[in-house]
Amino acid sequence: MESPSIESNTLLALSNNLADAVERAGRAVVAVNARHRIPSTGVHWRNGIIVTAEHTVRRDEEIAVRLPDERTVAATLIGRDSSTDLAVLRIPDVQLPTAEIGDSGTLQVGNLVLAVARPGESGLSASWGVVSAKGIGVTQRDWCGKQTEGLxxxxxxxxxxxxxxPLVDAKGSVVGINTVGPRNMVLAIPVATVNRVIDTLLEKGKIARGYLGLGMQPVLLPDNLKNALNLSSNGGVIVVNIESDGPADRAGVFIGDVLISLDGRAIADTGDVQAMLGSESVGKTLNAQVIRGGALLTVPIAIGER
Known part of the structure; x- marks a missing residue:
């Protein structure tokens, strides 16, 4: 009888390690019933605190969480943040293990990772693959716009x-929360972002986001205009919609204005604008530099709260 090859032993060890990682992470994985039909998955992140994807929480009340031992408990929505696609729930003390949280910063492109879910009545399910990119920024261009960085x-x-x-590494540690981005891109929200959102929602119940009340599109400036105004960049965003009585409307921004800088920082696309509208910007007045009628103007805008 031939002895197993080194390659066979290596594959078997890898297979067993991945199965162990699923079992280890699955102790803190729950099903969240907050929408019709298929439940979503959640993670018992801290004692009594469940984290899940915000877009799957379609109601604020009558939310149920099914535990690994098949018990179902009622959950209370603490808060949600659509910009990071995270929702935080509270469940009663049920002696459920909390997730073993790892460090998503140690992941490298090409590392093996797992998605461990509890989507139905049959227990755990898993999917495996690799990290294909780090530090991704995703902008969803809707009326207000929103952006998530570092995905x-x-x-x-x-x-x-x-x-x-949960996104799970080969050791069974949770290193993020999985979600679907634009064009069905599979993304994971890293641990640092999850912890920041949890802390803020536990303290305040919401996460403030700044907004201008503008609909914008990227635009390239012609060279003659760039040279005439002595600009270092040929990019900006043109205003195509203005929310009535919104911050920009009250400041005197017009449709057709081209925003080229905000608070002294160059603007090349809508993502640059959204990156400056974090919670710390709410209530502040930022100077917007715009091109109007071929001339440069500075328009102070008091940032509102979305």
């Missing part, structure tokens, strides 16, 4: 019910 891009499948599941 992990994943090459793995998120099946129905997997949104809100």
């Amino acid at each position: 992990l891009k994943l090459d793995l499948s998120l099946y129905p019910g997997f949104s809100g599941s």
Whole structure:
């Protein structure tokens, strides 16, 4: 009888290690019933605190969480943050293990990772793949716009019910929360962002986001205009919509204005604008430099709260 090859032993060890990682992480993985049909997945992040994907929480009340031992408990919505796609729930003390939180900063492109979910009645499900990119910024261009930075891009499948599941490394540690981005891109929200959102929602119940009340599109400036105004960049965003009585409207911004800097920072696209509208910007007045009628103007805008 031939002895197993080194390659076979290596594959078997890898297979067993991944299965152990799923089992280890799965102790803190729950199903969240906050929408019709298929539940989403959540993670028992801290004692009594469940984290899941915000877009799967379709109601604020009558939320149920199914535990690994098949018990179902009522959950209370502490708060939600659509910009990071995170929702935080509270459950009663049920002696459920909390997740073993790892460091997403140690992940490298190409590292093996797992999505561990509890989407239905059959227990745990898993999907595996690799980290395909780090530090991804995603801008969703809607009326107000929103942006999330520092995401992990994943090459793995998120099946129905997997949104809100933990991203798990090969050791079984939770290193993020999985979600689906624009164009069905599979993304993970890193641990540092999850902890920041939890802390803020526990303290304040909401996360303030600044907004201008503008609809904007990127635009390239012609060279003759750039040279005439002595600009260092040929990019900006043109105002295509203005919310009535919004911050920009009250400041006197017009449709057709081209925003080229905000608070002294160059603006090349809508993501640059959204990056400056964090919670710390609410209530502050930022100087917007705009091109109007071929001339440069400075328009002070008091940032509102979305």
